[in-house]
Amino acid sequence: MGGHALLIPLPYQGHINPMMQLAWKLVSDGFLVTFLNTDFNHNRIMQAKSRNWDGIRMISIPDGLPPDDKRTNIPNLMEALDNSMAPSVIMRLIDVINEREEEHKVTGIIIDVIICSGLKAVADFYQIPLFAFHTSLVANCAIRYFIPKLLSLGILGHDGAPKEEKKITYIPSMPPLRSGDLPWLFGGGEKMFKRCIRMGESLKQIKGVLANSFYELDGPVVEELSREVEVYPIGPLIPCEFLEGDKRSTSKAPPSFWADDVECLEWLDKQSTQSVIYVSFGSVAVWSQIQVEEFAAGLEATQRPFLWVVRSDLMEGSKPTFPQGFMERVRERSCIVSWAPQLQVLSHPSIACFVTHCGWNSVQESITMGVPMLCSPYFVDQFLNRTYIVDVWKIGLPLESNKDGIIEKGEIARAVDRLLVGEDGAEISKHATKLMRTSRDTVKEGGSSFNNYSIFLHQMKKQLVD
Ligand code: UDP
Numbered sequence: 001m002g003g004h005a006l007l008i009p010l011p012y013q014g015h016i017n018p019m020m021q022l023a024w025k026l027v028s029d030g031f032l033v034t035f036l037n038t039d040f041n042h043n044r045i046m047q048a049k050s051r052n053w054d055g056i057r058m059i060s061i062p063d064g065l066p067p068d069d070k071r072t073n074i075p076n077l078m079e080a081l082d083n084s085m086a087p088s089v090i091m092r093l094i095d096v097i098n099e100r101e102e103e104h105k106v107t108g109i110i111i112d113v114i115i116c117s118g119l120k121a122v123a124d125f126y127q128i129p130l131f132a133f134h135t136s137l138v139a140n141c142a143i144r145y146f147i148p149k150l151l152s153l154g155i156l157g158h159d160g161a162p163k164e165e166k167k168i169t170y171i172p173s174m175p176p177l178r179s180g181d182l183p184w185l186f187g188g189g190e191k192m193f194k195r196c197i198r199m200g201e202s203l204k205q206i207k208g209v210l211a212n213s214f215y216e217l218d219g220p221v222v223e224e225l226s227r228e229v230e231v232y233p234i235g236p237l238i239p240c241e242f243l244e245g246d247k248r249s250t251s252k253a254p255p256s257f258w259a260d261d262v263e264c265l266e267w268l269d270k271q272s273t274q275s276v277i278y279v280s281f282g283s284v285a286v287w288s289q290i291q292v293e294e295f296a297a298g299l300e301a302t303q304r305p306f307l308w309v310v311r312s313d314l315m316e317g318s319k320p321t322f323p324q325g326f327m328e329r330v331r332e333r334s335c336i337v338s339w340a341p342q343l344q345v346l347s348h349p350s351i352a353c354f355v356t357h358c359g360w361n362s363v364q365e366s367i368t369m370g371v372p373m374l375c376s377p378y379f380v381d382q383f384l385n386r387t388y389i390v391d392v393w394k395i396g397l398p399l400e401s402n403k404d405g406i407i408e409k410g411e412i413a414r415a416v417d418r419l420l421v422g423e424d425g426a427e428i429s430k431h432a433t434k435l436m437r438t439s440r441d442t443v444k445e446g447g448s449s450f451n452n453y454s455i456f457l458h459q460m461k462k463q464l465v466d
Helices: 013-028 039-048 074-084 087-100 119-126 138-145 147-152 189-205 219-226 240-244 263-269 289-302 326-333 342-346 360-369 382-392 409-420 422-441 448-465
Strands: 004-008 032-038 056-061 108-112 130-134 208-211 231-233 276-280 306-309 334-337 351-356 373-375 396-398
Touching: 004 013, 004 087, 013 032, 013 056, 013 108, 013 130, 013 360, 032 039, 039 056, 074 189, 087 119, 108 119, 119 130, 119 189, 130 138, 138 147, 138 189, 138 208, 138 219, 138 231, 138 382, 147 189, 208 448, 219 231, 231 448, 240 360, 263 306, 263 334, 263 342, 276 289, 276 342, 289 306, 289 326, 289 409, 326 334, 342 351, 342 360, 351 360, 351 409, 360 382, 360 422, 373 382, 373 409, 382 396, 396 409, 396 422, 409 422
Parallel strands: 004 032, 004 108, 032 056, 108 130, 130 208, 208 231, 276 306, 276 351, 306 334, 351 373, 373 396
Antiparallel strands: none
């Protein structure tokens, strides 16, 4: 027995998925894992599909919001979590687990970096290791960590807004960023900014940060941040079947809030190799009706087959409607689903490119499958991710919006053509294939993520024998 790890993700799909992959890795290394969800998400996961959790104990607690709240207001949920997942609550939870499990007391905690504040004292009390888990690119952690420095240099104002609007180098190890790329300027305003500062302060006390990313993506940033805190990029945290070849089945699929529409895989089987545009905007992004219409018209204008994920809650309060006659006109070459088994989709040979909101999991999954991207970021770290995709790794192109923030149909059709035909496309495809190989090598024995995971594991096990 390797010990008993308590894993606490932030209650969002994009945070639960990689944490669950880490849980499975720990189980295969002999750990008992208790995985803490909020009641709201626990119920959604259980309803979406029944599965064998392979040695993972799924438990849940309330998130502090009323049952009928849709949980779409992120700052509200964050505030509720400050109480419902406060260190005192986690401590009581550990006491309950330890009382029930005399033989298997909790021996380590891994908690999402966004809610790790105050947990160091808890870990110290039980004399167990604590790791913060960062679900995104290390650069996104670093830019938040270095906020105090940016404030003291006068680069940022006290509300987090940059003093100058132009593209500048905020941190020496990072590429120049537009002011709009700063992750705290979306969804949450000043409150979110203060939360980012708190996150950095907590990290100073915690033993280490695990990141679902890999060193080769932003090595200079990892080096710079490592001078302040211990950083362990251990990604990509993706079921090994997808990294090794058998792409159709996995017992370790992500614990989705919605049921997968698996019929889209049969539809993909009927399409030619590298012909399909895959469009998905993750689990949180909300669209306007006009954006839905422009996208529909843009996809139609490409004259290529497409698979489009239109979530039931893609629009707030109403169902998206397509332009008149759209469904009839594209019937022969389209598949529209409410939730796709994304890993299977991205690894399918029919996929040509991924139109994405640049959520980190989607980006890393696309990298791992070698699929070039068209980028239309929605919020938080997604603008920073786009900068890396387009300017640093050169594995995708941006989708530019008009002055009203809408991506017009002509832009979609033009960008798809630029990505899939011509010189730009060939270069991007070459880079995507190269980065795919690197991402797969990094988790193999001797690779950087493999080595980082081994160090982390050693620390998780160390106190079991000390
Ligand atoms: N996902 C999926 N099916 C879909 C859309 C998304 O399984 O139809 C998964 C995707 O593979 C990823 C996660 O949901 O693991 C979304 O996380 P991401 O960070 O990309 O975006 P977020 O939802 O956090 O905005």
